[in-house]
């Protein structure tokens with residue numbers, strides 16, 4: 001099968017499309033024919049050298065010292081091709097989506113993984129009303145956003161501020177918070193104001209303008225989906241506006257939980273037509289270097305998907 005191999009840690013050019021052995025499922029694994037993957041902020045951290053040493057070191061001890069031992073890629077959407085004898089949740093032909101966590105391996109035509117949740121991934125039936133590419137945004141951005149909104153215990157009528165509303169998790173967080181009945185304020189840059197409004201934010205605030213400060217009010221929850229590395233003068237003011245009762249949650253506080261139950265909730269909300277994941281750009285597997293170069297700029301709107309062809313690649 002075709003897969004993207006990472007020849008060493010470094011810039012996007014270390015990624016190469018190669019022919020590798022197709023995996024076979026063990027008794028407790030499914031084999032997924034992958035139709036779409038995604039390039040995420042996490043993939044950029046794993047491949048490159050942007051993470052502070054205290055995070056990079058344990059990651060490299062786990063994944064490989066000089067180069068990753070595994071095929072990269074954390075997000076997938078595809079079809080179950082084969083199942084091991086102990087599999088009960090899925091059957092061949094089921095359309096699925098999920099996150100592979102430390103199992104990685106989604107930049108490939110096939111991936112074998114367990115059907116049960118673990119640090120090596122979680123898997124669920126894919127929303128029927130969206131494409132495989134959209135499902136990758138739903139999986140990664142949706143899991144990140146839903147976990148944090150649940151931690152924030154968002155209730156109808158509460159005022160929720162989503163900082164970094166235009167990214168993969170931000171776009172899902174705005175829509176999910178609105179679905180939960182919150183009054184949503186999205187914070188983004190000037191070029192994304194109309195886009196974030198179109199996601200259903202009641203109010204949109206531009207973090208690049210000093211005069212935005214007077215638009216801030218009190219909030220029950222501030223969810224920072226941009227991550228601690230991305231900041232602005234307004235971000236500090238948003239936090240200050242929370243007062244003594246408002247909660248602040250960063251997407252970087254604690255690990256992403258890989259839970260199929262959350263993927264199932266996200267599927268129901270999407271198939272009810274309440275929210276729609278956003279794909280900024282789609283690349284093919286042989287454009288993986290360009291896809292990483294694009295995501296590395298940190299300016300994506302929603303998610304960036306990789307379409308994985310089977311017919312033409314053989």
Ligand SMILES: NC(=O)c1ccc[n+]([C@@H]2O[C@H](COP(=O)([O-])OP(=O)(O)OC[C@H]3O[C@@H](n4cnc5c(N)ncnc54)[C@H](OP(=O)(O)O)[C@@H]3O)[C@@H](O)[C@H]2O)c1
Pocket residue numbers: 040041042141144163164165166167168169170187188189190191192207225226227228229230231232251252253254255256298299300301302
């Ligand atoms: N805890 C965990 O286990 C875990 C797992 C995965 C990811 N994460 C975190 O999640 C973060 C977000 O990932 P993501 O993929 O959702 O984000 P993302 O899509 O990479 O974010 C891109 C968006 O951020 C906006 N942005 C850039 N700088 C900003 C700033 N200073 N203030 C506000 N918005 C800004 C950009 O819009 P503009 O160009 O308009 O500014 C762009 O739309 C990652 O960076 C990582 O820190 C945590």
